[in-house]
Amino acid sequence: MLYYLFTQLGLCGETFARLTGYVTVRSVAAFIVALLCATLIGKRIIRRLQIMQMGEIVRNLGLAGQTSKSGTPTMGGIIIILAIVIPCVLFANLGNIYMILMLVATVWLGALGFADDYLKFKHHNKDGMSGRFKIIGQVGLGLIVGLTMMLSPSVVIREHAQTDSVEVAAGIGDDVEVAEVARVISEGHDVKSTVTTIPFVKDNNFDYAILTSWMGDHAETGGWILFIVVVILVVAATSNGANLTDGIDGLATGVSAIIGVALLIMAYLGSNIIYSTYLNIMYIPGSEELVVYMAAFIGALIGFLWYNAFPAEVFMGDTGSLTLGGIIAVFAILIHKELLIPLLCAVFFVEDLSVMVQTGYFKYTKRKYGEGHRVFKMAPLHHHFQKMAQPGAKVLINSPAREIHEAKITIRFWIISIILAALTFATLKIR
Numbered sequence: 218m219l220y221y222l223f224t225q226l227g228l229c230g231e232t233f234a235r236l237t238g239y240v241t242v243r244s245v246a247a248f249i250v251a252l253l254c255a256t257l258i259g260k261r262i263i264r265r266l267q268i269m270q271m272g273e274i275v276r277n278l279g280l281a282g283q284t285s286k287s288g289t290p291t292m293g294g295i296i297i298i299l300a301i302v303i304p305c306v307l308f309a310n311l312g313n314i315y316m317i318l319m320l321v322a323t324v325w326l327g328a329l330g331f332a333d334d335y336l337k338f339k340h341h342n343k344d345g346m347s348g349r350f351k352i353i354g355q356v357g358l359g360l361i362v363g364l365t366m367m368l369s370p371s372v373v374i375r376e377h378a379q380t381d382s383v384e385v386a387a388g389i390g391d392d393v394e395v396a397e398v399a400r401v402i403s404e405g406h407d408v409k410s411t412v413t414t415i416p417f418v419k420d421n422n423f424d425y426a427i428l429t430s431w432m433g434d435h436a437e438t439g440g441w442i443l444f445i446v447v448v449i450l451v452v453a454a455t456s457n458g459a460n461l462t463d464g465i466d467g468l469a470t471g472v473s474a475i476i477g478v479a480l481l482i483m484a485y486l487g488s489n490i491i492y493s494t495y496l497n498i499m500y501i502p503g504s505e506e507l508v509v510y511m512a513a514f515i516g517a518l519i520g521f522l523w524y525n526a527f528p529a530e531v532f533m534g535d536t537g538s539l540t541l542g543g544i545i546a547v548f549a550i551l552i553h554k555e556l557l558i559p560l561l562c563a564v565f566f567v568e569d570l571s572v573m574v575q576t577g578y579f580k581y582t583k584r585k586y587g588e589g590h591r592v593f594k595m596a597p598l599h600h601h602f603q604k605m606a607q608p609g610a611k612v613l614i615n616s617p618a619r620e621i622h623e624a625k626i627t628i629r630f631w632i633i634s635i636i637l638a639a640l641t642f643a644t645l646k647i648r
Contacts, residue, residue, distance in 0.1 A: 240488070240505045244512035247304035251513040254300035255520020259293075263524060263531045266290035271338055289529060292334045293521065294537020298327045300517035301544075305510055313506040314371040315551050318362055319544070320510075325361075326456065326543035329354040330535035345535065355456050355543070359449030362547055366448075367441045373407040374553070375500045407502060411440040413553045414499060416560075416644030421498065423556070451555045452546045458565025459542025461572060461597045465623040466529040467522055468599060471631045472564050473541045474518040479561060479638040480545065481511040484552050498645070499553055507551060514544060527624040561641045564634055571598040582611075602626050 267290050301323055309316045333346040366372045411425040425447070426440030463469035486492045488505035521537075524530040533541075542565060549555045559566060575596035583589035590611040593601040603626065606618045 240485075240508050243308040244509050247308045247509050247513040248516035250304040250307060251300045251516030252520045254303050255296055255517050256523050258299060259296040259520060259524055259531075262296050262299075263290055263293070266292060266531065271334075286529070286532075289532055291338075291532040291534040292331065292536050293525065293531035294327065294330055294334075294533040294535070294540055296524075296531070297517045297521050297533060297537050298323060298540060300520055301510070301513045304513040304516070308513075309509045310506050313503060314365070314369050315504050316506040316510060318365060318551060319507065319547060321361065322358055322543055322547040323540060325354070325358050326540040327536060330537065330539035333535040333539070351457075351539070352453060355453040356449050358543060358547070359452040360445065362452070362550060363441075363445030363448040366551070367409075367445065370409075371503060372409070372551075373502060374410050374412060375407050375502055411437075411444045412499070413444075413556055414645070415556050416641075421645055447555065448550055451550060451558055452543055454569060455546035455558060455562055455565055456539050456542035458562065458569045459545070460535060460538040461568040462565055462599070463533060463538035464597055464599050465603070465627060466527040467525050467624075468627045468630055469533065469538055469541060470518050470522045470525050471627065472634045473545065474515055474522070475631060475634040475638055476545055476561055477511055477515045477518065479641060480548050480552070480554070481508060481515065482642075483554055484508050484511060484548070487552050501552060504552060507548065511548065527627065557641050557644075560644065561637060563637050564630055568597040568599070571596045571601070578613075599623075599626055599630065 271290055271292050302320065305311075305316065305320060311317070311320075329346075329351065333351065337345040412422050413425070414421050415423045424440065425443045426436050429436045429439030429443060432439040459469055459473065462472060484504060484507040486496060487499055487501050488503075488508060490500060493500035518541075521533070525533065545562060546555070546558065549558050549561075571593060574592050578592050579589040588611070590613070592613045594604040594606065594610075594612055594615060595601050601614070602617065602621045603623060605620045606615045
């Protein structure tokens with residue numbers, strides 16, 4: 218946007234025009250501006266939330282230091298959303314379909330989470346919006362993303378020309394070979410495709426249409442329908458997983474930032490003709506704007522962590538947590554990496570699973586024995602480590618015996634997320 222503005226005013230010289238053409242330059246600028254927005258604007262928003270008495274309502278669950286958090290400003294996700302949107306508006310190509318979808322996802326889920334937080338504040342309880350309406354909102358976003366990818370002529374992948382691009386790319390070392398690599402992929406053709414990336418496979422590609430081949434002439438349409446179903450499931454599961462992970466100071470923020478770094482690298486490699494051909498990964502024309510978006514996303518989270526780290530001065534609330542998970546899901550879908558999400562975002566899904574296992578086991582044992590038993594001391598999983606073991610409690614996993622400080626739990630979950638990100642990249646080379 219700034220480039221177009223300066224051009225109209227006649228203030229754009231050749232050097233500036235050249236610099237704004239580089240994705241790396243715009244991404245660095247977006248990261249810095251997002252970081253500054255989150256830290257500078259964030260302080261004012263926190264003060265405003267305090268004045269409005271938008272404090273967190275904390276239930277006493279017997280966790281150390283829990284009651285001291287009552288009244289801490291919530292809805293801090295507004296800080297993250299503003300810190301993402303502002304640099305994207307300034308430095309991104311707003312006509313790019315991928316950027317449009319990411320901004321729509323950000324605002325859509327931000328509004329959904331804000332409504333949930335507002336209802337909690339209005340009714341002075343933790344219930345908020347009905348889970349049914351949250352799911353409807355997430356399904357709606359999944360439909361928007363899936364149908365847009367299906368129908369938009371701008372959402373394509375480029376298949377390699379018939380030349381053996383892997384052999385051509387193997388000896389990159391001078392300008393001639395680099396040019397040859399670029400030629401191989403440039404001479405390919407753009408196609409609408411339901412192909413996605415999967416690990417442990419030679420070419421790392423899988424086409425949803427394979428599963429609907431029994432539909433004959435309608436196999437491609439069936440593949441797109443299956444793809445849209447997967448999109449909805451990924452958006453809902455990841456968004457809810459991030460929501461459950463946001464239970465202790467800095468946990469969801471740090472984990473999301475680490476995942477964001479991994480996705481940024483994937484997006485950058487997949488949007489570059491030379492790198493995608495050299496590494497034999499899918500090339501997605503036009504997806505370079507996603508790098509600018511994710512740089513802003515990471516900058517916003519690091520800036521927010523300034524206030525959200527233990528002891529937190531502000532909580533992101535559902536305004537932030539639902540949005541973070543949805544952003545990660547939609548971003549992975551747009552770069553055709555949604556099937557890597559279960560490993561990359563395993564922390565989110567384990568939190569999801571711990572709640573489902575805890576609830577299911579409690580109901581089962583209550584029907585069978587007349588008294589509910591538990592698998593964990595408390596769910597979601599991060600609370601399990603915060604709680605002291607209770608002798609004689611009907612809990613399958615009653616260790617560790619002593620509670621772990623929440624700051625240590627947060628750091629350990631961050632370390633696990635870094636390991637998961639490294640493993641996600643490793644699976645693409647293990648064939």
